[in-house]
Amino acid sequence: MRGNKQIEKMMEKNYICVLAGIFICLSCSTRDKQSAREQHLDVLEKSHVVALSTAKMRTVDDELVLNGTVTCDESLLRKIFVPCTGKVTHLRVEIGDRVSAGQLLAVVHSEEAADYRKGLNEADAEIRLAQRDYRMQSDMHQSGMASDKDVAAARERVLVAKAERQRLQEVASINGYGRRSDAVLTSPISGYVIDKRIYNDSYVSDQTNDDPAIEIADLKRVWIIADVYESDIAKVHPQAAVRVTTMAYPGEVFLGRVDKVYSVLDSESKTMKVRICLDNPRGFLKPGMFASVQVRLSVSGRSLCAVPSSAVIFENGHDYVMVKQNPHEFRRREVKVVHTAGGYSYLAAGLLPDEKVVSKNALLYFNSRENE
Structure with missing residues (x-):
């Protein structure tokens, strides 16, 4: 009996040691994973793959989104x-x-160009004949064989021939008629x-x-022609600030103002057109390209906590941001977005001013938290 009790005590000690070893291994594994994750996040932030932004109180701007098309600036168009x-x-x-x-x-x-060329040749011949006649009449006038009237008529013939030749030359130049x-x-x-x-x-x-x-x-400057629905006509005014984006260049924002409001409605679509004139030095905007036009309207007067729209992640019907808790820790937090305009999302709950959130490639942090 005494031997059996000793064996049981030895087995109990061994079991406790095994459990302790497993706990130590798990603890080390957890610390290793945490350290690896912290190093990974540090690398992402230092390599500028991700970026942080600070939540700030901003006055809520209202805006109207219009569909538009890139067209040529007619002052730079030649037909x-x-x-x-x-x-x-x-x-x-x-x-x-x-x-x-x-x-x-x-x-x-x-054939018309050939006729004009023929006319020019005939005009040249007429000028030569008129000039020869004028010289002859002038010589005869000095000898008393021609009157002043004869000399004047010869001079007039030269002027008329040159005028006709000039007319034909100008017509040929306007029409682009060549030498043949x-x-x-x-x-x-x-x-x-x-x-x-x-x-x-x-x-x-x-x-x-x-x-x-x-x-x-010349595409150094282009127009954006956008459609305004009848119900929104009163909201759009000349010189209103606009932001233009395109599907071709989703990361590019083109800033401008409403240049002209066409005070005529399309009889079928019941829309009014507005024009935005944009400089296009890099040639990104091309005729026929679809554009989204965000027209800034009047300011509402209220202020809300706002973050760049790129910081908000939509998942399963909810909006989230990744909030920086300390230098090595980010936490996912649900927020309530009540308005989006001008590249900012305005929040009614979930975040306080001066908190830092991931605003570039936030999905990388979001996915890393999900996989933990």
Whole structure:
């Protein structure tokens, strides 16, 4: 019996040692995981993969979101027409090509151009004949064989011939008629070809020459044309500040103001158009591109705790932010978003001013907390 009791005591001691060892291992494992997670968060923050923002009290701005389209600034748009009938050759541009001022676009072989060239040649011949007659009349006048009237008539003939030649030259220059029977189309400005309705070896007739052959736009400045529903017309005024975003460049925000309000409603859509003029130095905004226009309206007067909208994470019907508790700890906290405008989310509950939240790649912290 005594031997059995000794064996039981020895087994009890061994069991306690095993449990203690397991507890120590678990504790070390937990500390190791915590340390690894802290190091991971430090690396994210120091490498600028994530960024922090401080919650602040902000006056709530109201805004109106409109759908818009990028179009050309009409003051920087040139429409090029074919000045005559004829056959198109040497067409060297396509839609989307960049062209320089004076660049050759196409050549049109035309009977009308040939007629003007013939007229110029005839005018040159008439000038030579008139000048020769004038010299002859002047010589005869010195010999008493021609009157003053004859000399004046000869001089008038020279002036009329030169005037006709100048007229034909100006018409040829306006229409782009070259030295041969050609009409030469050149670009009047530097920009991009945004439309083209002629093709090589095609024939331009009087019936097909109503529309511009080529349209060129300088895209250093563009318009955003947005639609305002009838119920919102009273809210939009000229010079209202706007923020423009596009699907093509989701991280880019283009700032501007309402440049013009068109006081006419579309009879079908019952919307009124407004125009925003934006500088486009990098060429990001292209004609036809869809744009979202956020028009800043009157200030409501109340203030709420606000954070960048990028800091708010929507999950399962709730909004969360990742709040920095200490240098190595972030906690997920549910907040109540009551308004979003101008890149900020305004909160009614869940966060206090001066608390720091993750505002860039907050989902990285959010997921790391979920996986713990």
